[in-house]
Amino acid sequence: MSARSFDIGTLLEFEPPRYLCERCCGLLRAAPFDWHTRKAVCPVCQVEYIPTDEYPYIRVGDYLEQEGLGVAFKDLIGHSRSLASIARQMRTAPASPQLPNGPSLLSGLFQCLLRAERFVHFVSYGMSEMLLGALRMAAQRVAVRGIVSNVEERLATELRDHAADARHLKTRLFERGADAAQWHAMPHQKVIIVDGLLAFKGSANLTLSGWRKAEAGRDIIEVVTDVQEVVALNNRFFSPVWTEFDSRQQIVMTADPFGDD
Ligand SMILES: [Zn+2]
Numbered sequence: 001m002s003a004r005s006f007d008i009g010t011l012l013e014f015e016p017p018r019y020l021c022e023r024c025c026g027l028l029r030a031a032p033f034d035w036h037t038r039k040a041v042c043p044v045c046q047v048e049y050i051p052t053d054e055y056p057y058i059r060v061g062d063y064l065e066q067e068g069l070g071v072a073f074k075d076l077i078g079h080s081r082s083l084a085s086i087a088r089q090m091r092t093a094p095a096s097p098q099l100p101n102g103p104s105l106l107s108g109l110f111q112c113l114l115r116a117e118r119f120v121h122f123v124s125y126g127m128s129e130m131l132l133g134a135l136r137m138a139a140q141r142v143a144v145r146g147i148v149s150n151v152e153e154r155l156a157t158e159l160r161d162h163a164a165d166a167r168h169l170k171t172r173l174f175e176r177g178a179d180a181a182q183w184h185a186m187p188h189q190k191v192i193i194v195d196g197l198l199a200f201k202g203s204a205n206l207t208l209s210g211w212r213k214a215e216a217g218r219d220i221i222e223v224v225t226d227v228q229e230v231v232a233l234n235n236r237f238f239s240p241v242w243t244e245f246d247s248r249q250q251i252v253m254t255a256d257p258f259g260d261d
Contacts, residue, residue: 006018016076016227017196019061020069023047023246024239025121025145027196031061044235045243048250055253063253068143071196079117083198085222105221106211112194113138121238122146122195124206125186127155131206139169147241148206149174149186163177172245189237189257199224199233249259 009045017027038173040049040060055063064070073079077084089107103111113120119142120135127148132155135144144166148155151173159171174186190210192200202220203210213219224230 014227016080017071017231019064019071020119021045021239022049022067022069022251023248024243025119026239027193028233029231031064033057034058037060044239047248050250050252052253052254053111057260058126058253060253065179066255067154072116079115079195080197082115083112083194084225086115087225087258090223092122096097105215108223109192109200109211110134112198116142117144117195118195119145120195121191121234121242122206123187123189123191123238124148124204125151125188125190126152127206128208129155130208131186132158136166136169136204139166145238146171146206146241147174147187147238148172149188151175152159171241187237191233193234193238196225196234197225197229199230201233 015029017029020026020029021028021032021033021042021044024042024047026042027186028043031040038057039049041047042049049057049060049063051057059189061070065072073150086108089103090105112218114137116138120156121136122135124146125148127146135146138144144244146169148159148171151159153175156173156175159173163169189201190204192204192206200221203214204221204224210219214221224233255261
């Protein structure tokens with residue numbers, strides 16, 4: 001096997017997100033404080049973090065970590081390789097002539113959910129029960145945050161009344177049957193973000209029919225492993241809608257004794 005060229009200098013450009021904003025869950029590559037203005041403001045949603053004796057503005061990164069919003073991995077390179085390997089397999093799916101028994105797209109999604117170490121974010125137009133089950137399984141270990149639109153009553157009840165099945169799964173819902181104004185505001189973008197390192201975009205609704213259609217080549221699901229694009233997808237398509245449900249303009253940095261997401 002011939003060795004491929006790899007410049008370790010490219011690792012210097014590898015800047016995975018380090019924090020999540022408490023309000024918008026935007027992905028931040030650095031703690032959001034500004035030496036000039038002496039303020040700590042989220043660049044994605046503009047919420048201002050108000051300093052306290054315990055957390056002056058320069059310690060906003062420590063505050064976010066304490067709130068469970070740090071994005072650190074035990075082995076960043078190993079974890080990235082593992083997700084990249086799933087992405088590579090998925091790009092050959094549905095089963096190519098070289099891999100007649102290759103993994104399906106859904107299998108790739110399940111593997112990613114299984115290997116997520118910090119969080120999963122998604123925006124989906126509808127959701128099927130099987131995929132809800134997969135997300136609940138992932139949410140036994142990591143924070144799963146999702147925006148679901150066009151939600152029918154049964155699913156809304158299931159999500160609201162049985163949140164204890166997966167307490168790390170948090171959803172914000174746009175229910176079906178909304179009036180015209182709400183219908184126009186209903187998100188139709190589809191994106192799934194895993195650990196800020198990998199994303200699915202395209203028609204990746206969390207419905208079985210969507211993924212089956214993509215497997216049959218009748219819909220598009222693209223796997224993104226360019227970290228800059230993953231961050232942009234999260235901050236552009238997930239965070240602004242997530243923020244709509246949270247009216248805070250300021251967050252006072254006091255330690256939450258129950259600091260759990
Ligand atoms: Zn924010």
